[in-house]
Amino acid sequence: MTADPSSSETSARERYPWLNSFLDGWAIFKQSLLGQIGLTLLIIFALMAICSYIPPLINPMYNPMTGVDPDISTCTPPSWRHWLGTDFMGRDIFSQLLAGARIAFMVGVSAAVMSVVLGTAIGMTAGYMGKFMDTLLMRMADMIMVMPTLLFVLIISSVFGQLNIWTIVIIIALFRWPGVSRMIRGQTLSLKHRPFIEAAKMAGAGHFRIIFRHIMPNVLPLAFLFMTFRVTSAIIIEASLAFLGFGDPGTVSWGMMLQWVWKTGYMFKAPYWLLPPGICISLITLSFYMLGRAMDEVLDPRLRKEDQTD
Amino acid sequence: MALLEVDNLSIGYRTKQGYLKAVEGVSFTLDEGQSLGFVGESGCGKTTIGMALMGLMPPNGSVGQGRILFEGQDLLEMTEAQRRETRWSQIAMIFQAAMNAMNPVQRVGDQIAEAILVHNPAVEKEAALHQVEELFDLVGIPRDRLRGYPHQYSGGMKQRAIIAMALACKPKLIIADEPTTALDVIVQDQILTEIKELQKEFNIGVIFISHDISIVADMCQDIAVMYAGQMVEYGPREAVFDSPVHPYTKALLSSFPTITGEKNDLIPIPGETPNLIHPPSGCRFGERCPGVSLTCSQAPKWIQMGPGHKALCCHC
Amino acid sequence: MELRKYILRRLAQITVIFFVILTVLFLLFRLAPGDPVSRMVDPDMTPEDSERLIVQLGLDKPLGVQYLIYLKNFFKGQFGYSFHYGEPVVDIIWARLPNTVLLFTTGIILSALVGIFLGKIASWYKGKKTDSIMTVGALVTHTLFLPWLALILIWIFAYKFSWFPINGMISEEVWLDPDNGFITKALDVLYHMVLPLSTLFLIHFGAYLLIMRSAMLETLKEDYILTARAKGLDEKMIRNKHAAPNAALPVVTSVGLSLAFSINGGALTETVFTWPGIGRELVFSVSQNDYPLAQASFLLIAIVVLLANLVVDVLYAYLDPRIRY
Numbered sequence: 001m002t003a004d005p006s007s008s009e010t011s012a013r014e015r016y017p018w019l020n021s022f023l024d025g026w027a028i029f030k031q032s033l034l035g036q037i038g039l040t041l042l043i044i045f046a047l048m049a050i051c052s053y054i055p056p057l058i059n060p061m062y063n064p065m066t067g068v069d070p071d072i073s074t075c076t077p078p079s080w081r082h083w084l085g086t087d088f089m090g091r092d093i094f095s096q097l098l099a100g101a102r103i104a105f106m107v108g109v110s111a112a113v114m115s116v117v118l119g120t121a122i123g124m125t126a127g128y129m130g131k132f133m134d135t136l137l138m139r140m141a142d143m144i145m146v147m148p149t150l151l152f153v154l155i156i157s158s159v160f161g162q163l164n165i166w167t168i169v170i171i172i173a174l175f176r177w178p179g180v181s182r183m184i185r186g187q188t189l190s191l192k193h194r195p196f197i198e199a200a201k202m203a204g205a206g207h208f209r210i211i212f213r214h215i216m217p218n219v220l221p222l223a224f225l226f227m228t229f230r231v232t233s234a235i236i237i238e239a240s241l242a243f244l245g246f247g248d249p250g251t252v253s254w255g256m257m258l259q260w261v262w263k264t265g266y267m268f269k270a271p272y273w274l275l276p277p278g279i280c281i282s283l284i285t286l287s288f289y290m291l292g293r294a295m296d297e298v299l300d301p302r303l304r305k306e307d308q309t310d
Numbered sequence: 311m312a313l314l315e316v317d318n319l320s321i322g323y324r325t326k327q328g329y330l331k332a333v334e335g336v337s338f339t340l341d342e343g344q345s346l347g348f349v350g351e352s353g354c355g356k357t358t359i360g361m362a363l364m365g366l367m368p369p370n371g372s373v374g375q376g377r378i379l380f381e382g383q384d385l386l387e388m389t390e391a392q393r394r395e396t397r398w399s400q401i402a403m404i405f406q407a408a409m410n411a412m413n414p415v416q417r418v419g420d421q422i423a424e425a426i427l428v429h430n431p432a433v434e435k436e437a438a439l440h441q442v443e444e445l446f447d448l449v450g451i452p453r454d455r456l457r458g459y460p461h462q463y464s465g466g467m468k469q470r471a472i473i474a475m476a477l478a479c480k481p482k483l484i485i486a487d488e489p490t491t492a493l494d495v496i497v498q499d500q501i502l503t504e505i506k507e508l509q510k511e512f513n514i515g516v517i518f519i520s521h522d523i524s525i526v527a528d529m530c531q532d533i534a535v536m537y538a539g540q541m542v543e544y545g546p547r548e549a550v551f552d553s554p555v556h557p558y559t560k561a562l563l564s565s566f567p568t569i570t571g572e573k574n575d576l577i578p579i580p581g582e583t584p585n586l587i588h589p590p591s592g593c594r595f596g597e598r599c600p601g602v603s604l605t606c607s608q609a610p611k612w613i614q615m616g617p618g619h620k621a622l623c624c625h626c
Numbered sequence: 627m628e629l630r631k632y633i634l635r636r637l638a639q640i641t642v643i644f645f646v647i648l649t650v651l652f653l654l655f656r657l658a659p660g661d662p663v664s665r666m667v668d669p670d671m672t673p674e675d676s677e678r679l680i681v682q683l684g685l686d687k688p689l690g691v692q693y694l695i696y697l698k699n700f701f702k703g704q705f706g707y708s709f710h711y712g713e714p715v716v717d718i719i720w721a722r723l724p725n726t727v728l729l730f731t732t733g734i735i736l737s738a739l740v741g742i743f744l745g746k747i748a749s750w751y752k753g754k755k756t757d758s759i760m761t762v763g764a765l766v767t768h769t770l771f772l773p774w775l776a777l778i779l780i781w782i783f784a785y786k787f788s789w790f791p792i793n794g795m796i797s798e799e800v801w802l803d804p805d806n807g808f809i810t811k812a813l814d815v816l817y818h819m820v821l822p823l824s825t826l827f828l829i830h831f832g833a834y835l836l837i838m839r840s841a842m843l844e845t846l847k848e849d850y851i852l853t854a855r856a857k858g859l860d861e862k863m864i865r866n867k868h869a870a871p872n873a874a875l876p877v878v879t880s881v882g883l884s885l886a887f888s889i890n891g892g893a894l895t896e897t898v899f900t901w902p903g904i905g906r907e908l909v910f911s912v913s914q915n916d917y918p919l920a921q922a923s924f925l926l927i928a929i930v931v932l933l934a935n936l937v938v939d940v941l942y943a944y945l946d947p948r949i950r951y
Contacts (some may be wrong), residue, residue, distance in 0.1 A: 003759070005883075143643045145883075146935060150890040151908060151927060155651070158912040159658040236771065240894055243773045244909055258774055262898075267777055268785045278774030286769040291737050397858040405856075410849040414875055415871050415947055424867075425857045459947045475857075 001090070021093040022067040035294025041287035045280075049105050052098035062250040064096040065223050066267035070254025075157065075266050075273065085272045088264040093257075097276050100254035104235050104284055107169055111234035124211050126181065127160055127188025138185070141178035149233075150240050165192060165248035172234045179230070187219045232278045232285045239281050254281050311382055314340040314483060319376035321355070321362050328587040332358045332371075334539045338532075339559040342482070345509060345516040346528030349562070350536035354530040356519045359365075359536075360485045363517070364403055365393040371513070372587045380483070401483045404505075407469035408492030412460040418471050419456035425478040444480055445474040449504060466497035474480040477508065486564050490525065502529060523562050527551045532618075535559045538584050538594040539616075545619030555621040557599045557611070601625065627949050632943050633936075640932045647928050648942065651921060652696050657690065665917040668709045679706065700925075715922045719904055723926065725795055726903030727818065730892045730930075731828030738881055740827070741834025745877075746870055749842035761837060768832030772891050776825045776898040785819060790821050793900035822899040829891055830884075837880050838880035841873035848872070851930065875946055882938035889931050904930075 029035045055062035061069045069082070073090040076082065084093035126137040153171050157163045163171075191197060191217075200210050241247045242255030245263070254277035261273045314414040315564055321333040333355040333498060340346050346355040352594040361367055363378060365385065380400065385393065405411040422445065430438075443453050449470040469489060476484050486505065490498040504527060509516050517530050524531055526547075533550040535543040535558065543556040554560045561579045581598035584590055592607035593599070599606065603625055610624045656662045667679050680686055683706060684695030705715035710782065741764075748760040784792040791797065800806055800814040845851070846869050854864045878931070893905025910916075910925035943949040 143646060146643060146886060147647070148886040148889045148893075148927070148931060151893060151905075151924060154908060154912050155920060155924050158915065158917065159654055159660075171941070178683055211812070232769075237890075239771060240773065240890065244894070244897060245913060258771075258777070260774075262777060268910060271781075274774075274777060278771050278778070281771040281774065282769050283764075285771070286765065289765070289769055366852060366855055380758075394858045394860065395768070397856060399820045399858065403856050405849065405853060413850045413868050413872070415945065416868070424859070427859050428863075459951060460947050462951055475853075 001008050027116040028298050029294055031295055032294040034290040037299075038287040038290030039076070039293060041283055042291065045101050045284055045287070046105065048101035050102075052095065052102045055092065055095035055098065062092045062095045064091060064099040065250070067091045067095065071088055075264075076269050077270075078272050084272065084276055087257075087273060088261060088266060092304060093273055093276065096252050096257055097254070097280060099252045100257060100277060100280060101284075103165070103251055104281075105237075107165070107172075107238045108231035108235045108284075108288075110166075110169045111172045111176065114170065115176035115234075116180050116223050118173060118214070119177035120184050121222060121261050122177060123181035123184025123223075124188050127185040128192060128207070128211055128215065129199040141181055142296070144175055145178045147175065150237050151235070153241060154244070154246060155310075157241075162249060163246065165238075168238055168248065169234070172237050176230075176233065184219055184223055187222065188215055191215055191218060230288075231287045235281070235284060254278075312339040312379075313342045313344075313381065314517075315377075315379040316359075316363075317379070319362065319375045319378065320374040321367070321371065322371075322374050323368075323457070324370045325587070328340070330586045331374075331426045331589060332539050332586060333362070334378075334589075336536075336541050338534055338541070338544065340515050340517065340532075342515055343509070343513040345518060345530040345606050346531070346534060347518040347530045348534050348536055349520055349523045349526045351521055351583070353586075354536040354539075355539040356536045357487055360403070360487050360517065360519050362395060363483075363485055364401060365390075378400065380573060395429070398425055398476075398481065399479040400481055401485065402479065402481040404472055404476045404484060404486040404489045406488045406491055407465055407472055411472055412468065414460055416459075417457050418463065419458075421618035422471070422478055425475055429479050441478070445477055445567075448477065448508065449474045466501065469493060469497075469501055471541070473501070473505065473508070477512070480512065481514065483517070484509075485517045485519070487519045488521070491520070491522075498525075505529070528626050535562065538589065539586055540594060540622060542595065542623070543621045545615070546617075547614055549619040553615075555615050555619075556595075556623050557601055559621075561600075561625050593622075628856055629940070629943060632949070633940055634735070636936050637938055639650025640936055644928060644932060648700065648925065649693075649720075651695060651925065655917065655921060656692060666706055667855060668712075669900050670709070705922040706776075708911070708919040709893070709916040710914050710919065715918045717840060718919060719907065719922050719926050722902055722904045722923075723850065723930075724908050725901060728815075728907060729822055729826070729896070729901060729903060730889070732819075733823055733895075734830065734881070734888060735893070737827045738831035738834050738877070741831040742857070742874060742877055744831070745835040746842055746873070748839045748866070749766045749846070750865065751871075752839075752843065757839075761839070764835040766830030766832075767828045768830075768836070768859045770824065770829060772829050773894050773898055774823070776829060776895060779821050779825055780898070791818055794818055795901050810835060818901075822895050822901055825899075826888075826891060829883060833884065834877055835881065836945065838873060838877050841876045842869055845873045871945070873940065876944045878945060882942070885931055885934050885938065889934075893927075 049266045052064075056064075056067065063068045069086065069090045069092070072086050073087045074086070076086045076090075078085045082092045082094065084097065087093055087096070120234055122141075126134040149172060152175070153163070153168065155217075156171060170219060197214060198212055205213075206256075238247065238253060239255030239258075242251075243259050243262070245259055247253060247256050247259070257273070257277040261267055261277075262269060267274055316336060316338050319333060319336045320331065323330045336355075336359060337463045338346060347617055348359065350356050352360050358371070361371075362373060363385070367373070373386055376386075378395070385396070388396070407573055412418065422442045423435065426433065426438040427433060428439055430589070439456065443456060446453055446456065451467055451470050451474065455467070460471075463471060473489070489505070490501050493501065502525065505516070508514070516530070518526055520526050523533075523535075527550075530547060533545065533547050534541050535541075535550065535556065537558050543550055543554065543559045550559060551563070554563055558579075565579065581600055584594050584597065590596065591609065593602075596602050596606040605624045608624060612620045612621045612622055614620050655665055663680065663685050666685060667676050668681055671679070682704065683699065684692045687695070701717045703721075707713065708715050711718055726900070744760055744764075748757045751757045778864055780792055784790045795815060795818050796811075797814055797818070801811055813911045842865070846865075851864060851868060859867075892903070894910060895901065896903040896906035897909045904923050904926050908920060908927065911919035911923060
C-alpha cells in the first residue's frame with residue numbers, strides 16, 4: 001500500500017489504524033449477499049420503528065394501545081383508513097405493527113448490550129484470574145446455559161406477578177451472558193501472556209488497571225460485533241412471553257399482537273391481523289442472522305471464499 | 311522399459327492473481343526398484359509433481375503439457391475411473407504423519423484394510439485384516455494395536471502405519487512426501503532404514519520428496535534438485551552430492567551442517583523465490599545467484615556434466 | 627470402560643446442577659414478596675387439611691429446616707396439591723411426562739436425522755441449485771416464529787382443510803370405545819401428533835442442515851480425505867464413510883447446545899396445540915397461579931433437559947473415539 005500524501009483516505013487510514021480494519025471489513029461485508037439483504041431488511045425495520053411515533057400524532061385513533069376509532073369497534077379488514085385493518089377493539093393494526101418494531105429493537109439491543117457488558121466483565125475476570133475464580137464462573141455459566149430461559153421467566157413471573165418490559169429484558173440478559181463470557185475468556189487467556197501485559201505488570205500496574213486499560217480495549221470490539229447480531233434470541237423470548245400472555249401488558253409487541261389474535265378467536269378469520277406480526281418477527285430474526293453470518297465472514301478470514309493455491 | 315518416465319511435465323494453478331506455473335518442463339525416469347529424490351525448498355514444485363503422479367490435483371490445478379508414462383501407459387490419457395484403479399494398487403503414497411492423514415474416528419486397522427478391500431472386492435474383511443496384521447509385522451507395529459485409533463498412536467507409530475497402508479496393495483511405485491519431517495531424529499533414522507529395507511525386499515520404485523538434501527542423499531540413488539518449478543540439477547547422488555554444479559545445489563548443501571568435513575560457516579541463501587505467476591524469462595535463480603552474469607537473462611540450457619549428471623545453468 | 631466413567635462423571639455434574647436449581651426455586655418461592663403459605667397451600671382447602679399440609683411442608687419452621695424438609699419431600703415425591711386440579715401434583719406431572727417425551731424426542735430426532743441427511747446432500751451439490759434451495763429453505767424455516775407457524779399450520783390444515791384435528795392429543799371417542807385396540811389408539815395419537823410434530827420439525831431441521839453442510843465442507847478439506855482419495859475410493863464412499871462421520875460430530879454438539887431453546891419450543895408447541903404435556907402444564911399452572919404445580923412442572927422439565935444433555939454428551943462420546951479412549 002503506497003502512502004499517497006494527497007489521498008485523504010490513506011492518511012486517515014494511517015492515523016487511525018482501527019479505521020483500516022474497519023474499511024477492509026466493510027469491503028468484504030459489501031460483497032456478501034446475505035449481509036446486503038440482512039442490512040436492507042434491518043434498515044426497513046429501523047424505519048418502521050422510527051415511524052411508529054407518527055400515526056398517533058396524525059390522529060389519536062391510531063394509537064396502538066389506546067386508539068379508538070369512533071366508527072369502528074371490532075375487527076375489520078384493511079381499508080384506506082386502516083391499512084392493515086383493525087383489531088378486536090377497533091385499534092389500528094398497522095400502527096401496532098410499527099410500535100412492535102420499536103419494541104423489538106429496544107428489547108433486542110438492550111438485552112444484547114446488557115449481556116455483552118455482563119459477559120465481558122465476567123469473561124475477563126475468569127480468564128485473567130484463572131484457577132478457582134475461573135472454574136467457579138465457568139461452572140455458573142454452564143449451569144445457566146443449560147436452562148430454558150423462557151420457562152424460567154415464566155416461573156419468576158408466577159412469583160412476582162406481571163412483569164415489566166425492562167424486568168424481562170434484564171432477566172433475558174442474565175441468561176445470555178454465558179455465551180459472551182466464554183468467548184471473552186478465551187480472548188483474555190490468549191492475551192494474558194502477551195508481552196505488553198507482562199510489561200504493564202512489571203511497571204507495577206494493578207490487576208484492575210490491567211484488565212480495564214489493557215485487556216478490555218482489545219476484547220470489547222470483538223465482543224460487541226459477535227454478540228450484537230445474536231440479538232434475535234432476546235426478541236424471540238420476549239415475543240414468546242407476550243404470546244403466552246406473560247408480557248408487559250402496557251407494551252404493544254408483535255408477540256402481544258399474536259396473543260390477541262389468538263385469544264380473541266380471530267385467528268381463523270383475520271389473516272391481515274395474524275400474518276403481519278408473525279412475518280415481522282420471522283423476518284427480523286432472519287435479517288439479524290444474515291448480518292451475523294456476514295460478520296462472521298469479516299471476522300474469521302477462513303470463512304471467506306478463498307482461492308486454493310499451493 | 312522404465313517403470314516411470316516423465317516427459318516435459320508442466321503443471322499450473324489458476325489463482326485470483328493469475329496462472330501460477332508451479333512446475334515447468336520437468337523430465338526424469340525411474341527404473342523398477344530404484345529410488346529418486348526430489349529436493350528443494352517449499353513452493354519449488356516437488357509436492358505438486360507427487361500429486362500429479364497420483365492424479366490428486368486440486369480443482370484449480372491442471373497439467374499444462376507433458377506425459378507421465380507409467381509402465382509405458384500415459385497416466386494423463388486415462389479416464390478418472392482408470393486412474394482410480396491404479397491409485398494405490400500401482401502407485402501409492404506415504405504422507406507426513408504429522409498431517410491428519412488418518413481418519414480420526416476410524417480404527418487404524420480398518421483404514422488400512424479399506425485400501426485392500428477397495429482394490430480387491432472379492433476379499434473378505436477378515437482376510438484383509440489378517441493381511442494388515444502381516445503388514446504391521448513388516449513395519450514393526452505390535453499386532454494388538456490393530457484396533458486402535460490414530461490418536462492413540464505415537465508419531466513414529468503413525469508414520470509406520472502410513473507406510474504399512476502404502477504397502478497394502480503391493481504397489482510398484484511409492485511416492486514418499488516428507489515422511490519423516492515431523493519426527494525426532496532417532497525415530498527418523500529408524501523409519502528411513504525401514505523404508506530402505508522394504509524397498510529392497512519388495513523391489514519398489516520410490517520417489518522421495520524432501521527439503522532435506524542429506525536425507526535424500528542417504529535414501530536415493532538419483533537426486534533431482536528443484537527450484538522455482540524447474541529442475542536445476544539431476545544426477546546420481548554421488549555426483550550431485552560430492553560435486554554439485556548448479557549454484558543453488560551448492561548453496562543448499564552448504565546450508566546444512568555436517569558432522570564430518572570442514573567446519574564452515576553456514577551460508578544462507580539471500581533473497582526470495584521468484585513470483586511463479588510472472589516468472590523471469592531468464593534463469594530463475596539469477597537474482598540470488600552469487601555468480602550471476604549477463605548471460606543469465608536468457609533461458610538456461612541443460613549442461614551435461616557427466617554420465618547421467620546434468621545441470622540447468624547458463625554459465626556453469 | 628472409559629465410557630462408563632465418563633457417564634458417571636456427567637451424572638455427578640448434572641446432579642449438582644439440579645440441586646442448584648432446586649435450591650434457587652426453593653428460595654424463590656419462599657422468600658419472594660408475599661405470603662409463602664398462600665403459594666403452597668390451596669386457599670380453598672379446609673382448615674384441617676391446610677394445617678396438615680403446612681406441617682408436612684414445614685412452612686411453620688425456620689428457613690433452614692424448611693429447606694431440609696423440602697429436600698426430603700422432593701425425594702419422597704411429595705410436591706403438594708394442585709390448586710386447580712385438587713390432586714397430588716406428582717400424579718399430574720407423572721401423567722404428563724410421557725406425552726412430552728413422545729412429542730419432544732420424536733421431534734428432535736426426526737429433525738436431526740433429516741437435517742443431517744439433507745445437509746450432507748447440500749454440501750454435495752455446493753453452489754448448485756439444489757444446495758441454494760436447501761440452504762434458503764433451511765434459513766427461512768429456521769427463523770420462523772414457532773407459535774406463529776403453529777397457528778398458520780392449524781389455520782390451513784386443521785381449519786381450512788380439516789385434515790387434522792385442531793388440538794389435543796387424543797380423540798375421546800376413540801379412546802373410550804372399548805372395541806378399539808392398541809393400534810387404533812396409537813394411530814389416533816399419531817393423527818393428532820402430525821401438526822405439532824411438523825411445527826417442531828420445520829423449526830429445528832434447518833439449523834442441523836446448515837451446520838452439517840458447513841461441517842461437511844470443512845471436513846472435506848482435511849488431510850485424511852486426501853488419503854482416502856489417494857487410496858482409490860470414489861467420491862461417494864469418501865463422503866459417506868470418511869467425511870460424514872466426522873462432520874456429524876459438530877452437529878451432535880449443536881443439538882446439545884440448543885436443547886434449552888428446543889424445550890422452549892416444545893412448551894410453546896404444546897400450548898398452542900393443547901398437547902397435554904408438562905410444558906403446557908407449566909404455562910397453564912403459572913397463568914392459574916397454581917404454584918405447587920408450576921414449581922413441580924418446572925423441576926421436571928429441568929430434569930428432562932439435563933438428562934437430554936447427558937444423552938447427547940454420551941452420544942458424542944460414542945461417536946468420537948478421541949473422547950472415549
